[in-house]
Amino acid sequence: MSIWEKLTSLPREIVMTLVMLSIIVPALNPLGLPLMTGQMSQDWYDTIDALPADSVVLFDVGYGSGGYPSLGPGNIAAFHQMFDKDLKIVIMATSLEGTLMYPLVMAGVNPEGNYGAVYGEDYVFIGYIAGTQTAMAGVLGDLHDLVTNDYQGNPISGMPILDNVGGADDIDLVAYVTTSGDIAEGWVYQAYSQYNMAVVGGTLSMMTTSIKPYYDSGQLLGIMDGIKGAADLEFLTGHPGDAIVSSDILTFSQTLVLIFIAVGNISWFMTRKGGSS
């Protein structure tokens, strides 16, 4: 068996061990590689930065535990920026597991401790609403008709933050972070297309190619592109967290993937060449 044939049939245990090492080594010894902020993240940041204090943001936590490592850090950075700017945040979940992610994110933000924010006045969590686009249309159409209690069961009628928020006309920005293509598209359909609202979206990197046409056509004002976008936001907001730690690791591990792809292709061509001769 030639060296090329051995390389094409590399055991998965070896590949996975190398992948693990490519993550563990830079995690233990950070290289501190420079971070180049992407335009899509910069646009997300600028869109929120341009909002005056007390503007209302409808924020959808549209992901679950699987998406948390990629999207959670960006969600935390986004909330830091919003609380820092004294925006009013109405948080909801169109993903079933979003209700489980909400406390994790809030533990990272600590709005009461860091910003003196008050639940019910500066932010509220209205919980999971089933139906995806039906839920979006309902919240933007008539929030109080659809939702009567917050996630904890407290009546929303007496909450100052929702006193003047009846629907799309009273919301200045829709922001979402999601692992679902339906949710990512849904907010563009229901918020931008129906009400011409400002929308920013955060998705997994694998979804970026699908939703980028909405950004290019001005329907999305900014995109948080997975863990890379999260690192950008952490950098821009001045709240370094898990995503910036991940930048070194991703650079290292992605380089390994490039090497694997190159070696795999060269080996395949060399093996074929040897076979045909």
Added chain:
Amino acid sequence: MVTMDPQIWLAAFFTIAATSYAFRDNAVFKFAEYTFIGVAAAHQIVMGVKNIRDYGWTKIMEGQIIYVVVFVLGIMLYARFHRDYYWMYRFPIAFLVGNGVGISIRAAIHSDFIVQVSETARTPLIAGDAMGTINAIITFVGAVTAIFHFIFTQEKLHVGAVGWIPKIGRWMMLLAFGASFGNTVMSRFGMYQGRVVFLLREWLQVI
């Protein structure tokens, strides 16, 4: 110093168990998989009941009797499990499909078709800087050639003097698939490295 927090130990165990599949299928992975399915199903049931209570039952208690219709439609969904009353479940399905299509179709046509076409047509080929111009040309060539590729009713568009146009369209799409693949790899690594960092920081506390 390894943490003594039992919650983190539990999370660490299931992280290692779930990722052990990357090396080989094994009993510990299966245990983690079944546990996750069980917990996720239980969570769905709880949230489903909560939704029925918050967005259905509460409304009826407030005197909005129209929500009884929603409950009846919901119960009719279960008719599919009965041999004789199977047909009844088609009504709520028809309602769901009609409702979903009605809510999204106008916006979908606007966002995915009208705005995309108008913005693509409106983008000037000569932009303010060189990169912008290159991007605009790639977008224009990619859009036109990819559309050509999907015109199947005119065979002559795929052969002869203009046969190269759909070929370029195919290459453009392959480039897009490559970009999509690269992003997918980054997404998966982003997820995995998040758990590895959790193990090193929260569980082993070495970083």
